[in-house]
Amino acid sequence: MSDVKLAAKLDPAAIDAIFAPVNQSQLPGVAVAVAIDGVPVYRKGFGLANMELPVTLSPMMRMRIGSTSKHFACLAYLLLCEDGRAGLDDAVGKYFPEFHEVARRVTIRQLMGHSSGLRDVVSLCMLIHGTGVPTTEREMLAYYETIDDIDFAPETNWSYNNGAYAMLSTAIERISGQSLDDFLAERVFRPIGMNDTMMRRWDTGFVPNSATLHMVDAAGGYTKQYMGMEISGMGGMVSSMDDMLRWLRHMDAPVVGSAETWRLMKTPRTLSNGRSTGYGLGLISALYRGVPTIAHSGGVMGGNSQMIKVPGAGLDISIATNRADLNSIDLANRIIDACVEGLAPVAEAEETPGEMRTGLFRSSRTGRVVELLAVEDKPFVSVDAAMPFPLKADGDGGFELAPPVDFIKWGVTPSGCGLTFSDFGNADALDEVARDAEAKIGDLAGLYRSAPFAATAEVSDTAEGARLRLSGRHGSHSYKLEPLTATIWKASSLGVFSVIGFTVTFDAEGAGLVINANRAVGLRFARD
Known part of the structure; x- marks a missing residue:
């Protein structure tokens, strides 16, 4: 993917314009750092690091990078494989003999690639307990001792799984005899000079030089709401945007990790049905306006981040927000728009195939509930009553997810009195059901x-x-x-x-x- 040759240029005024709406000093905001050919060319912070103090954000400040942490955890395990102390296809049961058989028989590779089919115990805990409840990773992983079923057979589908990375983190610790914090510091951060990067497992402790996260409340203001749960390799790292540029530069010529390790991390995995997931071992490979990118974003309570490379242009971008109402992925894409020459034109909105269908549908096989909605005359889909995602025509009479969530390979094809829902190439037939908004419990x-x-x-x-x-x-x-x-x-x-x-x-x-x-x-x- 990195063989595509493009040109990158810096237009500081154009990037300033992207961040103009958050260029203020009374609300939280965003820190951003951009490099071309490994050289930092744009480094700024916008907004407050903490609404209680007159301190502005800066690219030198520690911020939550959320799930961007995942490929660091993958690298840590692969370093153990290089040491001869672990295997990529080791069964989970080798390191967790206490788990139920359904968890013991999946492999570490499947955990990393989100294709294990195991239930996500982090989502389970958030669902049952809510957020803000102090829960250790060990307490969360204990659920795998009693859970006796799975979401799907390994390698047959793709589903983002934070619990799998909690398991991966503990496996690294059991093999190495070190905490993941110490292992990453010794084997990754120090050799690269990432001196402001560390594992921060809990939001409630004090960490020097750190920005505060800000959730949005029902009134549209900001509030302190913390995850509550312990997080490590699934999303527990904090880093500065300057450190992340060092990391992105290192990815071009790694001194930590072999060439084979990095090939495995970057290469998207393929499911048993032949469908590519777009996800390697902790890294996402995708096209943006026809240009290959390598990335991983991160979402946390009160902020989010995006780390993205455009290898063909030598462009590296790292962004982190400390407020929940900004989208780092969108901001990074707009920087690519401003910096990279030769991008494919922005696709015109395609005509909706036929009359736009709306309605409520259910699968008798899986129980999945899909709702097709029209929002400002644009098609959206909600799966199992979750937040609606935008759709775009797929050119074959159906729809697929639109950016920035198009890395999730869902498709919807209405037909007759129902529709076909495609989940990473797995088709599910749904029938339309009549609403009953007046039903009583x-x-x-x-x-x-x-x-x-x-x-x-x-x-x-x-x-x-x-x-x-x-x-x-x-x-x-x-x-x-x-x-x-x-x-x-x-x-x-x-x-x-x-x-x-x-x-x-x-x-x-x-x-x-x-x-x-x-x-x-x-x-x-x-x-x-």
């Missing part, structure tokens, strides 16, 4: 229990409407329930993640319910 109220997840689901009918309370080993969280049909309900968090939703589908006989949430699907509860 009625006899569906009651207590439901799941032994594998050590959780209960209490459904109640209150003066404010139907409610769901999930409770587990480490806490509980409440949700508002709204009817989609008499047996399919949308759950919305009553906490800070009010935009996140999932579906609760009740058996027609009332004997149980199934929760389908992002990265936590098919969670079965039996009536107590």
Whole structure:
């Protein structure tokens, strides 16, 4: 992919214009660093590092880089493979004999590539306990001792899995005899001169030279809301934008990691159906306006980041925000627009094939619920009542996800009274179902229990409407329930993640319910 030759130029005024809306000193903002051919050419911070102090952000300040941490964890494990102390296709059970058989038999390579099919225990914890509950990685991983089913057979699909990286992090520690923090510092950060980069497992401790994260509250203001859970290789690193430029430059001629290690990290994996995931071992390879890129973004509570290379132009970009209402991926793409010559034209909005279809659809095989929506006359899709994603015509009579979420390979093709939903090449037939917005919870109220997840689901009918309370080993969280049909309900968090939703589908006989949430699907509860 890096053989494509392009030209990159610096236009500081054009980049300044991108960040003009956040060039202020009363709200949090963003730090950015850009390099061409390994030489830093643009380094600025916009907005406050902390709304309580008159200190502005800078590219020298530590900021959360979230899931960008993942390819560092992959590199750490691959260094152990280079040492002869581990194997890429080692079974998880080699390092976690205490886990249930379904987890023990997947491989480390599958964990890294998000193709293991294991349930994401991080999403499970957030779903059951909410955020802000102090939960260690060991406590989260303990769920794999009792969970006895999977989302899909290994290598048959792709699903982003933070729990897999919590497992990878602990495996590195068990093999090396060091904390992941110390291993990365010794083997990666110090040799490269990344002196401001470190593992920060908890948001609640004090770390020098660090920006504060800012969530958006219901009134549109900013608030302190922390993850609560321990995070390491899945997304626990903090770094400065200057350090990240050092890292991006190092990726062009690595001194840490062999050529084979870096080939494995950069090469997208292929599923058993022949479909490329676009995801290697911790790195995403994709096209932006016809140009090959290598990247990994990161999202955290109160901020996000993007690390992206345009190898053919020698362009490196690192951006991190300390507020939840900015999108680092979009900002980085706009910098590419301003700096790279020879990009393909911005695609014109394609005509929607036929009359735009809207409606609610359900799969009798998987229980997946898909809603097609029109937002300002543009097509959107919501899967299992989650946040709607924009769609674009795919040229074959259907739709696919539009940027910046097009790395998720979903497709929707309406037909007759239903539609076909494609999930990384796996087709699922859905039938249209009639809405019943006036449905009542009625006899569906009651207590439901799941032994594998050590959780209960209490459904109640209150003066404010139907409610769901999930409770587990480490806490509980409440949700508002709204009817989609008499047996399919949308759950919305009553906490800070009010935009996140999932579906609760009740058996027609009332004997149980199934929760389908992002990265936590098919969670079965039996009536107590």
